[in-house]
Amino acid sequence: MADRISVIIPAFNEEHRLTTTLKAVRQLPHVHEIVVVDDGSKDGTARIARKHADQVIVLPENRGKGEALYTGLCRAEGEILLFLDADLEEHAKLAGSLLRPILFGDADMTIARFPSPRKKGGFGLVKGLARSGVKWLTGTTLTAALSGQRGIRREVLEGMERFPQGFGVELGLTVHALRSGYRVHEIPLPMHHRETGRNWSGFVHRGKQFFAVLGTLIRLWRQPA
Ligand SMILES: O=c1ccn([C@@H]2O[C@H](COP(=O)(O)OP(=O)(O)O)[C@@H](O)[C@H]2O)c(=O)[nH]1
């Protein structure tokens, strides 16, 4: 039997973008199911997800991206997982390129590398920290160490002692996969997502990411492979 593909989308207050994202995901070939995890949203995210997804899990409160993905992973049936953010809108239809290397047996984890952001955001601190962390912990150079758009063979995640939390999730998954000897490929894709600007909410968002990434790095450093 061919491997089944489960798309898992964590969503926190995403009512404005989720419909377009889910319609684009529906256009991907060979998808077995679309699983949306509503991470304690206060808006109409769950209602929209129920209209367009195959499984919708609603968390009673906001638990962070890592926990949302882990919840989806526990409920998804597929042997191949496609993690996508809810804010990709029509760009989600490009995600088939993340699946092909896995389906053809060339990679165990694929990571989408986006082009440069369209507007000025942060100063590259969070991305830089994640990249240096991956290099330091695994010796591998990656550009898009934080990107949330990933194809993953389920077996890669099965040996994890603890699923990484919050916005440290991508870093944790990447380091685990590389330390375990899995093949991780970056795929350049002309995708864009909602970009945070050089304003207060943008700095708060990136500040949260910075501390999540730093916390994950410290935990991974203390817990060598
Ligand atoms: O507490 C949270 C924060 C974010 N997200 C989801 O995680 C993805 C990435 O979050 P966001 O777009 O805010 O991060 P960015 O990509 O801008 O760094 C999106 O689908 C969010 O809805 C989530 O499920 N729980």
Ligand SMILES: O=C(O)[C@@H](COP(=O)(O)O)O[C@H]1O[C@H](CO)[C@@H](O)[C@H](O)[C@H]1O
């Ligand atoms: O792609 C990235 O490196 C960062 C920041 O992207 P932008 O500077 O906002 O385009 O965004 C991600 O980081 C999060 C983790 O901190 C992930 O959860 C998101 O999926 C991802 O888009």
